[in-house]
Amino acid sequence: MVRLLLRALIFLGSAALGLLAAAALVDRVTVTASGFVVTVVVFALAQSLLAPVVLRLSSRYAPALLGGIGLVSTFVALLLAHLLTGGLRISGVTAWVLATVVVWVVTALATFLLPRVLLREKHTGRTAARRAPD
Numbered sequence: 169m170v171r172l173l174l175r176a177l178i179f180l181g182s183a184a185l186g187l188l189a190a191a192a193l194v195d196r197v198t199v200t201a202s203g204f205v206v207t208v209v210v211f212a213l214a215q216s217l218l219a220p221v222v223l224r225l226s227s228r229y230a231p232a233l234l235g236g237i238g239l240v241s242t243f244v245a246l247l248l249a250h251l252l253t254g255g256l257r258i259s260g261v262t263a264w265v266l267a268t269v270v271v272w273v274v275t276a277l278a279t280f281l282l283p284r285v286l287l288r289e290k291h292t293g294r295t296a297a298r299r300a301p302d
Contacts, residue, residue, distance in 0.1 A: 174283075174286070178278075178279060178282045178283055178286070179212050179215075179216065179279065180208060180209070180212050181278065181282055182274070182275040182278035182279045182282060183208050183211050183212040183215065183275060184204075184208045185274050185275070185278045186211075186270070186271035186272070186274040186275035186278065187199050187204075187207065187208060187211060187249075187256065187271060189270050189271070189274040190266075190267040190270045190271050190274075193266075193270055194263055194266045194267050194270055195263065196258065196259045196260050196262075196263040197256075197257070197258050197263050197266075197267045198256070198257045199255055199256055199257075200254065200255045200256075200257075202254075202255065203253050203254045203255020203256070204255050205255075206253050206255055207249050207253045207255035207256045210248060210249045210252050210253050211245050211246065211248070211249040211256075212245075214244065214245035214248040214249065215241055215242065215245040215275075218241040218244050218245055219237065219238070219241040221241075222237050222240050222241045222244070223237050226240070238272050238276065239268055239269070239272050242268050242271050242272040242275070243264070243268045246258065246264075246267060246268060246271060
């Protein structure tokens with residue numbers, strides 16, 4: 169149960185970092201403070217549900233797209249977050265392309281690095297507790 173909660177928090181954290189990075193780095197991408205949490209949750213849920221579907225469809229119908237699964241699911245998740253919430257605004261083709269790439273890269277890196285940072289601190293605490301004299 170704790171592991172599932174930790175994974176969910178890491179996934180939500182990586183989604184938040186990706187959306188904030190896109191808003192900071194890409195012109196014509198805005199994330200509002202009032203809709204940020206809802207946007208992150210919608211994006212993260214859409215991404216987690218879409219990735220396996222896109223993988224299955226692309227492996228069956230378009231094997232050449234297998235390398236772009238993350239980009240496709242990120243784009244569709246951004247589109248859903250844009251349409252379903254008031255917290256994310258993206259305008260222009262260039263902004264959509266750049267936002268998709270930025271969010272994809274940042275979420276991939278964060279999903280890889282956040283567990284190492286969080287678990288390292290947890291592991292360091294355990295190691296220190298074991299070394300403490302009785």
